[in-house]
Amino acid sequence: METPFDKINDPIGLRVAAGLSRLALALKTNAQQGAAPHGLSPTQSQILALLRNQAEGMRPSLLAQSLAIKAPAMTEALQPLLARGLAVQSPDPQDGRAKRIAITDAGFALLATIADWPDALLQTVAELPPQEQAIFYRVILKMIRQMQVSGMITPGRLCITCTHFRPNAHADAETPHHCALVNAPFGDRHLRLDCPEQQPAAPDAAEAAWLTFLNAPPPSLPI
């Protein structure tokens, strides 16, 4: 049934995009406020945060993949970190031609003083009911995948593009997917954004898995 709101409101797609823009702006402002006083960009503070748990360091290509940014942007972001001694570069023990980046003690010390802006985001999300979180996560994954396909962001290490991912392989609505690597079922809420074991599927296989994933009914939510 049509209501007066159908005429006075922008289409829902526009309002979703506007809402996302508003969230993105708030996150960017928070990230800048946390990092800027320390002479870091939000990307640089995210790099240090990622390296914090990687004692052996990470290749720049993997860092770029994890943060879904392009290689030149990663190179540019890393240079000041290396120059300031917040991170260090060394040959990759597994491939002498490749480099690894690791956080230094100075990087750890600086990271500890940066306001932990993602905490605020975490709190906001934590206030959503679990069912809404699951649906939101599924929508985010779909948007990330679409942005990867259109080249807006670099491919990350997502389950939904992994060669081990078997979407909708099980009848159980809670855990319909299967990871062939660990040979275990899992649900939408378990889908990983940055899995170290991820192996990109061939384009045709990734597309087929994607279409199967899209056909999975999302968790129901009363409106």
Ligand code: SF4
């Ligand atoms: S290996 Fe990792 S990315 Fe691939 S399906 Fe399993 S959990 Fe997901």
